[in-house]
Amino acid sequence: MTDATNASGRPPRTRRRRRWLARGVVLALLLWVVWSVGYPIVFRWYSGERTAWVEYPSSREISRGEFRALVKEIYEENISRSAARIVEDETDPIYRRVRLHRVQKLRSQRERLNLHHIERFREAGIMQYEGPKTCLACHEEMKVMWPEGPRVVDTLEDVLDTSHFRSFHKEVGLSTYGYDGRKVNGPGNGTPVPAGKIGRAWGVTGTFTWTGWAQLIQTKPESAGGEVVMRSEGCGQCHIGGMYSPPTDMMMPFTIRDRKREHAIDCLICHSVSYDMNERYVVDDGVGLRWNQDRSMKAALTVTRPQSRMCLRCHQHNMGGDTYYGNEAAKSLGYENPRLLHAAKRGTAYGPADDVHARAGLDCLDCHTARGHKIARGRAGVDLVSNDLPDIDVSCELCHTDAPHYKDPRASAVLNGHTARIACETCHITHLSDDNMVLVDWLDPVWDPEEGIYAPRLVLKSGDLGEAVEYLWFNNKGTLLANALGANPNGSLGYNPLMKQLRRFDKVPGLVISGGGVEDNDFLAPLPKGLYQKRGDMIEENLRAVMESGTSKIYPFKLFNARMYEDMNNQGPFGSMILPFDYATYYETGDARKAMEVAMQHPIVKRIYGLPIKLFIMDQFMEYFGVEKWKPIHPLSEEYKRIGGKIEGHWMRQSGTLMINHGISREGLSCRDCHVPDGGRLDFVALGYDEDKIEELIELPEPILEKAMEFQERAILADGPNAAVD
Secondary structure, three states, X not given: OOOOOOOOOOOOHHHHHHHHHHHHHHHXXXXXXXXXXXXXXXXXXXXXXXXXXOOOOOOOOOOHHHHHHHHHHHHHHHHHHHHHHHOOOOOOHHHHHHHHHHHHOOHHHHHHOOOOHHHHHHHHOOOOOOOHHHHHOXXXXXXXXXXXXXXXXXXXXXXXXXHXXXXXXXXXXXXXXXXXXXXXXXXXOOOOOOEEOOOOOEOOOOEOOOOOOOEEEEEOOHHHOOOOEEEEEOHHHHOOOOOOOOOHHHHOOOOOOOHHHHHOOOOHHHHEOOOOHHHOOEEEOOOOEEEOOXXXXXXXXXXXXXXXXXXHHHHOOOOOOOOOOOOOHHHOOOOOOOEOOOOEOOOOOOOOOOOHHHHOOOOHHHHOOEEOOEEOOOOOOOOOOOOOOOOOOOOOXXXXXXXXXXXXXXXXXXXXXXXXXXXHHHHHOOOOOOOEEEEEEEEEEEEEOOOOEEEEEEEEEOOOHHHHEEEEEEOOEEEOOOOEEXXXXXXXXXXXXXXXXXXXXXXXXXOOOOOOOOEOOEOOOOOOHHHHHHHHHHHHHHHHHHHOOOOOEEEEEEEEEEXXXXXXXXXXXOEEEEOOOOHHHHHHHOOHHHHHHHHHOXXXXXXXXXXXXXXHHHHHXXXXXXXXXXXXXXXXXXXXXXXXXOEEEEEOOOOEEEEOOOOOOOOOOOHHHOOOOOOOOOOOOOOOOOHHHHHHHHOOOHHHHHHHHHHHHHHHHHHOOXXXXX
8 A cells, every 4th residue: 555545545535535626716717708708708799799809090100300399289279368368358359469478488387288208108118099999008996086085996996886887777876756656776776777878768858878989871851962971869968988889788787807808998078188089970881980099199198187177078978969159069070970069958058158157167076976986966866867976965055155155235035945845057047049859750751851860850949947947846856757846845745746747748830749649738747547546556656755855946847748658568658768869860861760669679678578687687677767577578579469469659747847957147037037926937826835925826926025134134134144044
């Protein structure tokens, strides 16, 4: 018997253990390889996602001489722009030209630009920008300040975990409630759903993010004499991910680590002063359709902290729209396949002519605080928009306090007394852009000769507050379909905007809202009586407590409604499942039904009705939506026909109420805009006031003003000039 064996002829126990351990390690390694390689392949087959290593023509190596010439060009352009702003008030053309020349020569102008990356690139010998690889060479980690102290984070991971990349979030922090009364993704509310724009069927875009990420549209504009012009369209133009679709895998329990996707991230669209939006267009590279981006050295050398002009390259779409006269992106539509233009979604443009904060030179990040690459949206919200930093407040009071009126002692007491019940925006948003969309009919497209496409019919486009805005009590909470929640502080149960048509648009001359069962301009009319009653019961049982929680103030909300196709097999008291459109089919043919059917064949849309996504996302989402028994049957399937399922065109059962917080005027509305006997800006009956209170509110404010002045004088004598008035 040798040392290698025992009396039974078997290896010692320690050796057997080592062998089993080795086998376990090999097996684990094998499983890891199979999983890391196999899962991405299977998932992409399942979801229809594509990936590839993407190259950008603008990313090229330049010589030292080109570098010097480029630096000179950058300084000349930016100093000229900065100097022009300084002398813009000078009216004499000769003196203005002389003064402009002198300002441009000041050394301080050059130093104020803060273009530090020029010297860093020069010292490091960097002559080509290669995307995140170049950025991460110096910025692999970054220090982020949090209330409890600084944290060092992985920069790339920090970017990947933002709404600007993901387009959604599953974490707790939404201010949105389901119609079943649960806070979406709240503690103990089951599997979190991906809240945000990644899978949001909404009447503005008329599609899901997947089916409309990047599209090439054959247009025939009048200016081209009937010739075909390829145009770019899709959600991807406003997101920093450069792949062929949004990151679908991040919705699921297992995430794919895709180096190709990370390489395609567009850092410069947010950070570069000289980013060329003409490089932002859709290309077909043989793998699929994706968005191009500017990776030139000129853009890379002008990297700074994000400024408003960078934010508005994308966010102006949500406010003033592409067609807003101050939109820089609309002036640079693309060297190839130029982007299509859009009307305004919220109608509150952010520019010097439209917002007092822009005129004062405030940047977006002055209010929307950033922690690393996460940017605060604010705690308030009325729909499923993801929120990177839900704990950070973004509000007027942070700068202006809850007693913002102080210049006129005679009126300040009255005005400051309003802030307990009236939001600042209610008085200080005095108009919306004329291009603001209110009612959009996607099922009745019309030919747009200027763009050369079939576009949805804009039933109502208006910047008039009397047509486009409703004033509601709001406690910073909302529903999945953008219904503002709140209650009149006097406890009136008569205030229930979810059970009535917010605005019937009866006063708009010649406006008739038709289709989808709408009667007398009432969007709630198509709802069957049984569901209407159930709607009321669900509001009282599930949402009344949410409406009455917290502190409510009267806010202005931009109204929006759209007619789209719905899966009537899944109708609840608050509407049905909205079906998407394929952009190219819609714009090119004007056949809304066909465009819907094409979009419904998209792999990921089919998978919504499949078991994995059903169990992981859709069951929970439909419970929030108020559909008790969701039937996951694809609307174009034979089974759908057998059970008598129907696809019908409907307006949303109630107009969405979108928050508007920009477009702020220094001078607000006057007292007589609201406090008049014959009906002013505020509908006091609809807001839930009783008759005695309404009589008090419609009186002109002179008696109230006198009482407030007496109280203010006593407060000043007792407590000094900074006394707060209750």
